[in-house]
Amino acid sequence: MISLVSPIEKPKSIKIERMEGLELIRGTTLVKRGFAHMQKHGVIMDVTNVEQAQIAEEAGAVAVMVLDKLPYDVRKAGGVSRTASLKVIEEVMDHITIPIMAKCRIGHTYEAKVLEEIGVDMIDESEVLTPADEERHIWKWDFTTPFVCGARDLGEALRRIEEGASMIRTKGEPGTGNVAEAVKHIRIVNNEISKLKALYEANDHQELIKEARNLRVSYEIALETAKLGRLPVVNFAAGGIATPADAALMMRLGCDGIFVGSGIFKSEDPLERARAIVLATTFYDEPEIVTEAQKMVDEKKSMLGMDTKNLELRMQERGN
Amino acid sequence: MGFQGNIEEHLLATKLAMRNKGIEGEASIIKRPREVDEIDGLIIPGGESTVMGILGSFNGVLNRIKERAMEGLPIMGTCAGLIMMAKRTYDRVVGETHQPLLGILNVMVERNSFGRQRESFELPLKIPVLGNKDFPGVFIRAPSIKECYEGVEVLCMLREHIVGVKQGKLLGLAFHPELSGDLRLHEYFLDLI
Numbered sequence: 001m002i003s004l005v006s007p008i009e010k011p012k013s014i015k016i017e018r019m020e021g022l023e024l025i026r027g028t029t030l031v032k033r034g035f036a037h038m039q040k041h042g043v044i045m046d047v048t049n050v051e052q053a054q055i056a057e058e059a060g061a062v063a064v065m066v067l068d069k070l071p072y073d074v075r076k077a078g079g080v081s082r083t084a085s086l087k088v089i090e091e092v093m094d095h096i097t098i099p100i101m102a103k104c105r106i107g108h109t110y111e112a113k114v115l116e117e118i119g120v121d122m123i124d125e126s127e128v129l130t131p132a133d134e135e136r137h138i139w140k141w142d143f144t145t146p147f148v149c150g151a152r153d154l155g156e157a158l159r160r161i162e163e164g165a166s167m168i169r170t171k172g173e174p175g176t177g178n179v180a181e182a183v184k185h186i187r188i189v190n191n192e193i194s195k196l197k198a199l200y201e202a203n204d205h206q207e208l209i210k211e212a213r214n215l216r217v218s219y220e221i222a223l224e225t226a227k228l229g230r231l232p233v234v235n236f237a238a239g240g241i242a243t244p245a246d247a248a249l250m251m252r253l254g255c256d257g258i259f260v261g262s263g264i265f266k267s268e269d270p271l272e273r274a275r276a277i278v279l280a281t282t283f284y285d286e287p288e289i290v291t292e293a294q295k296m297v298d299e300k301k302s303m304l305g306m307d308t309k310n311l312e313l314r315m316q317e318r319g320n
Numbered sequence: 321m322g323f324q325g326n327i328e329e330h331l332l333a334t335k336l337a338m339r340n341k342g343i344e345g346e347a348s349i350i351k352r353p354r355e356v357d358e359i360d361g362l363i364i365p366g367g368e369s370t371v372m373g374i375l376g377s378f379n380g381v382l383n384r385i386k387e388r389a390m391e392g393l394p395i396m397g398t399c400a401g402l403i404m405m406a407k408r409t410y411d412r413v414v415g416e417t418h419q420p421l422l423g424i425l426n427v428m429v430e431r432n433s434f435g436r437q438r439e440s441f442e443l444p445l446k447i448p449v450l451g452n453k454d455f456p457g458v459f460i461r462a463p464s465i466k467e468c469y470e471g472v473e474v475l476c477m478l479r480e481h482i483v484g485v486k487q488g489k490l491l492g493l494a495f496h497p498e499l500s501g502d503l504r505l506h507e508y509f510l511d512l513i
Contacts, residue, residue: 017441019479020479022443022444023443023444024441024442024443025441025442025443026438026439026440026441027438028442030442030458030499031440031441031442031458031459031460034326034440034458034460034496034499035437035440035460035461037325037326037329037366037499038325038326038366038367038368038399038400038460038461039367039368040324040325040326040327040328040367041322041323041324041325041327041367042324042325042367042368042371057370059374060370060371060374060375061371062324062367062368062371063368093413093436094413094414095414096414097370097411097413097414097417097431097432098368098370098371099368099436099437099461116438119435119436119438120436121436121437121438121461122437144438145437145438146437278371278374278375279375279378282323282324282351282375283351286351289379
């Protein structure tokens with residue numbers, strides 16, 4: 001069972017309302033991590049306007065992520081990339097019934113505050129936008145709204161959870177249409193977890209402490225991860241997923257669900273592709289259905305994508 | 321029903337509840353129509369009802385579940401599962417929604433009834449059929465039941481909101497017993513089978 005218990009005693013995120021002698025509590029770790037649990041086995045799609053959000057909902061997205069520009073366009077445009085226009089986010093909120101997420105810059109507490117204020121369901125502290133703080137990420141325990149953060153390895157993932165993230169995703173390399181980096185990141189996380197688990201099972205706590213130091217995380221969270229044999233929060237794949245087979249591959253590697261960024265709305269067959277990726281994600285363990293899903297898309301219509309070796313901007317290196 | 325959502329936690333809670341009650345049997349995740357024929361009871365988890373509706377229509381599982389529900393298959397739906405079971409639904413902000421539903425529970429459900437995620441909450445609930453001890457209610461972007469029609473019995477209220485109902489062997493809950501750490505509702509459901 002995934003941990004739903006907060007390591008922080010009284011986070012500021014908690015809001016208590018007394019009602020006819022009863023205590024109604026918002027912003028608890030259970031409710032925040034629980035929200036991430038409801039996304040499991042689903043596909044979260046990047047959108048930039050209401051029309052795209054409606055296509056995503058119709059295709060079976062479990063939530064949408066509202067951005068100013070898709071990661072591919074962020075790469076092309078250069079300059080500073082910030083959170084999306086609040087007006088656009090509010091328009092999307094008025095038109096679809098599924099949860100709405102939005103990105104803020106790494107370390108930008110006030111972009112996050114503003115997103116919480118207008119009522120987005122989850123905030124992504126994302127390397128796709130230009131980082132605002134080179135030293136620190138947001139202290140996410142102060143927020144009633146849950147956060148998702150990217151990670152390339154176990155240390156990064158656990159540090160984000162220690163800061164209050166309710167969900168983790170691989171970083172991959174956003175906007176490239178190339179799944180290779182996401183595969184690399186989930187493999188690293190899985191291998192590091194296996195190592196911790198083996199140490200726990202061998203009852204070697206001295207080595208476990210050493211490992212925690214290597215990972216630059218507390219012993220407590222390393223121990224919890226070792227006991228669970230998985231991340232203590234829901235873990236999605238993100239960064240470069242462009243086809244149904246990509247999604248099925250990431251599910252097969254043990255991810256709890258999928259984020260698709262540029263892959264859908266930078267293709268020439270967004271609705272069909274979105275539907276196909278949803279199918280492949282749910283039925284990843286049934287190759288016939290993944291094949292059927294893959295037939296729904298035309299490779300000539302996939303986003304062209306790019307090799308991740310020679311990129312000028314490696315977004316995954318932002319934040320650590 | 322294993323398309324999307326909080327599937328693993330329900331599976332675990334069901335296994336623990338079966339062990340507590342000394343029931344022998346198997347709890348498993350189902351996605352295919354033929355698997356529907358092999359079960360004695362079904363849990364539809366929380367998640368997104370629109371997604372479950374789309375996936376369930378794709379491979380015909382929804383129709384098969386509906387047929388078996390008519391023959392008396394016990395079903396428990398939590399949060400999105402309740403929405404899936406409802407006769408009619410609408411969204412608090414967006415209004416009337418046209419999504420595939422089972423339509424087996426005689427209620428009208430309002431989606432996102434308590435607001436967005438920021439407004440999600442925990443609250444102790446009084447559920448008389450479970451006895452005097454409060455049940456830990458976990459509400460995540462929860463729906464509520466606005467109208468009950470024929471044959472529906474109210475199990476649990478939260479102020480003016482109906483959050484738990486029973487109709488024969490069908491159980492509809494607006495909250496998440498699988499996240500609460502309390503197995504009494506899973507045990508109650510097992511008693512219906």
